[in-house]
Amino acid sequence: MRYFDALATTLHFRKAAEMAHVSQPALSAQIAEMEKTIGAQLFERTQRSVVLSEMGQRLLPRIRSILREIRSLEEIAAQKRGVLQARMRLGIIPTIAPYLVPVLIPKLREHYPVLKMELKEAVTSKLIENLRIGELDAIVAALPIEDDMLTVEPVFHDRFLIATSANDNDVLSSPMTQDNVAVERLLLLEEGHCLRDQALAVCSATKQRQLVNYGATSMATLLQMVSHGMGLTLIPEIAVRAEAGHMKMRIIPFAGTEPRREIGLIWRRQSERQDDFRTLAQCIAESAATLRLGQEELAELRK
Amino acid sequence: MRYFDALATTLHFRKAAEMAHVSQPALSAQIAEMEKTIGAQLFERTQRSVVLSEMGQRLLPRIRSILREIRSLEEIAAQKRGVLQARMRLGIIPTIAPYLVPVLIPKLREHYPVLKMELKEAVTSKLIENLRIGELDAIVAALPIEDDMLTVEPVFHDRFLIATSANDNDVLSSPMTQDNVAVERLLLLEEGHCLRDQALAVCSATKQRQLVNYGATSMATLLQMVSHGMGLTLIPEIAVRAEAGHMKMRIIPFAGTEPRREIGLIWRRQSERQDDFRTLAQCIAESAATLRLGQEELAELRK
DNA sequence: GTGCTTTGATAAGATTTTCCTATCATGTTT
DNA sequence: AAACATGATAGGAAAATCTTATCAAAGCAC
Numbered sequence: 001m002r003y004f005d006a007l008a009t010t011l012h013f014r015k016a017a018e019m020a021h022v023s024q025p026a027l028s029a030q031i032a033e034m035e036k037t038i039g040a041q042l043f044e045r046t047q048r049s050v051v052l053s054e055m056g057q058r059l060l061p062r063i064r065s066i067l068r069e070i071r072s073l074e075e076i077a078a079q080k081r082g083v084l085q086a087r088m089r090l091g092i093i094p095t096i097a098p099y100l101v102p103v104l105i106p107k108l109r110e111h112y113p114v115l116k117m118e119l120k121e122a123v124t125s126k127l128i129e130n131l132r133i134g135e136l137d138a139i140v141a142a143l144p145i146e147d148d149m150l151t152v153e154p155v156f157h158d159r160f161l162i163a164t165s166a167n168d169n170d171v172l173s174s175p176m177t178q179d180n181v182a183v184e185r186l187l188l189l190e191e192g193h194c195l196r197d198q199a200l201a202v203c204s205a206t207k208q209r210q211l212v213n214y215g216a217t218s219m220a221t222l223l224q225m226v227s228h229g230m231g232l233t234l235i236p237e238i239a240v241r242a243e244a245g246h247m248k249m250r251i252i253p254f255a256g257t258e259p260r261r262e263i264g265l266i267w268r269r270q271s272e273r274q275d276d277f278r279t280l281a282q283c284i285a286e287s288a289a290t291l292r293l294g295q296e297e298l299a300e301l302r303k
Numbered sequence: 304m305r306y307f308d309a310l311a312t313t314l315h316f317r318k319a320a321e322m323a324h325v326s327q328p329a330l331s332a333q334i335a336e337m338e339k340t341i342g343a344q345l346f347e348r349t350q351r352s353v354v355l356s357e358m359g360q361r362l363l364p365r366i367r368s369i370l371r372e373i374r375s376l377e378e379i380a381a382q383k384r385g386v387l388q389a390r391m392r393l394g395i396i397p398t399i400a401p402y403l404v405p406v407l408i409p410k411l412r413e414h415y416p417v418l419k420m421e422l423k424e425a426v427t428s429k430l431i432e433n434l435r436i437g438e439l440d441a442i443v444a445a446l447p448i449e450d451d452m453l454t455v456e457p458v459f460h461d462r463f464l465i466a467t468s469a470n471d472n473d474v475l476s477s478p479m480t481q482d483n484v485a486v487e488r489l490l491l492l493e494e495g496h497c498l499r500d501q502a503l504a505v506c507s508a509t510k511q512r513q514l515v516n517y518g519a520t521s522m523a524t525l526l527q528m529v530s531h532g533m534g535l536t537l538i539p540e541i542a543v544r545a546e547a548g549h550m551k552m553r554i555i556p557f558a559g560t561e562p563r564r565e566i567g568l569i570w571r572r573q574s575e576r577q578d579d580f581r582t583l584a585q586c587i588a589e590s591a592a593t594l595r596l597g598q599e600e601l602a603e604l605r606k
Numbered sequence: 607g608t609g610c611t612t613t614g615a616t617a618a619g620a621t622t623t624t625c626c627t628a629t630c631a632t633g634t635t636t
Numbered sequence: 637a638a639a640c641a642t643g644a645t646a647g648g649a650a651a652a653t654c655t656t657a658t659c660a661a662a663g664c665a666c
Contacts (some may be wrong), residue, residue, distance in 0.1 A: 012613085013613070013614055013615095014612090014613075014614085022653090022654070022655090023654070023655055023656080024613090024614075024615095025614090025615075025616075025617095025654085025655075025656085025657095026653070026654050026655075028614065028615060028616090029615090029616095029653080029654090030653085032615085038377075038380040039380070039381075039384055039388075039389065040380065040383060040384055045613095045614070047613090047661080047662060047663085048612090048613080048662070048663075050613095050614085054383075055380070055383050058379065058383060059376060059379065059380065062372065062375070062376050062379065063376065065372065066369060066372050066373060066376070069365065069368065069369050069372070070369060072365070073362060073365050073366065073369070076361060076362065076365065077341040077342070077343065077358070077362065078342075080343060080357075080358050080361060081342055081343055085342075086342065315642085316642070316643055316644095317641090317642075317643085325624090325625070325626090326625070326626055326627080327642090327643075327644095328625080328626075328627085328628095328643090328644075328645080328646095329624070329625050329626070331643065331644060331645090332624080332625085332644090332645095333624085333625095335644085348642095348643075350632080350633060350634090350642090351633075351634075351641095351642080353642095353643085
């Protein structure tokens, strides 16, 4: 049934097989087997395309419903054991994971030693896909996320600061505002990262043509570039201590209203593990709080 | 899940294994496996008894619902192919099967050559059990049957006649009524057959103490006994031609209002194969009609 | 057309799962 | 005490499922 669901979703044997984590022949065989026992075609394979047959259309909602019920069953079972006692598969976006995880995991280990955490790092769109198909139980990502299937719980705010080279004294001359960011020197993450879009939104969108078009693959490489004087970038507060500590860099807060991103925990609306998620959200909020910078720290980073 | 359902029903490993058609160790292992993956006890095994744990109670309705949905899925698939195209597992009580089947099967074969009929012969209570747990799709039995899970469709009436030895001339002296049946000579089927109870109901219940307590295992043996002068019995009309034809026997209709049984087709209320069942009921009615006796035939049998 | 890519089906062999028979341990009944 | 009933365990067989490798057909580039 999972294979049927996947194939009905993708209408493509290979992609469905990938989604179901099996080889394409295995999926083919199972679909063929299913059609045999049912005694009718479920999919019409015209050349070049796969389409649901009438029978397939009729059965699809039922099968989806069954799969949903089974998943809910698993969740109830997990829930029954107590808060955060069952395996939790958590997705985290790459601009949060490396900073949050080292704080969150020990904290969880301390309070919930039985909990098995499985982590996955990917960009928001991938995580949402994984969440929807039930391969993840929850994800940590930047808001807003709007999706009827999902419940979104805001967890903490993460302000943006400017990271630039230690030699760069220009940024000290006047208070840093969103308008006077030197966009022509702005370095960004590669496409797909929400932080890239947020950075563009923060800095005045009018000058975007002048962008340096590079696209770093991670926060760490991006800041490596910054520290080597190749430009400046927005850095989320939670990343500062980990990244700026051992690099020659200057970190400048914005003047006035500081731009920030809101980070939330997201799960499937019909999930039965509400308590788990609320508890987890609380832990994440506490972990994030420890990553916030004090005044002295900020002054030091400003050099 | 089927095993879980069976065990929750029987609260007994052996009986559950039997119901699920597997060996007891197989069921034990699967339940143990299920408890392991869920991480909690599903059943509490105190000495001498098996009880659903709280977790088990919580999961039971969900699992039943899933099993029900899966069965409904199969039925929809079967139905979609057209009327009476999918395997039909039919249960028939022993006092009908041997007479109806030889007429019904050829008829079905003619009109629905693709149909695969699987027949099972057992007493009503066994058939109902099998129907409820989904091992049969429908049953043919004597009414009344009252069960919230089931739908009952009356199909035909089958009157009772008196069968006695060919030498027995007493029965010819006066018109045969329900009151003057020689109950002390009445032979019956063994316990469990509904025909036994019906025969007792037909003949005045006041004299039941005088019963010959034998209990034949089948209509054929019963009539064998009758033809050897060991007594008399009630014979359903549909059985007469097959049984009385080659035996020395006298068949006498009741005078006045003839006692009869009503035969119905019964299926699970939630089954999706309504059309199949209506069609099948029609075929059964037609088959039964061919077993009805004509006037001349009756006269001949009276000798 | 000839080669190249894509797509789903097929084949063969390995792996995993599930099952069955036989047996055991424990408590119950006679 | 002996026979019985009940669920767990062990060992090996059977069945289902998966993976890799390969194929055939169709679309596409040249």
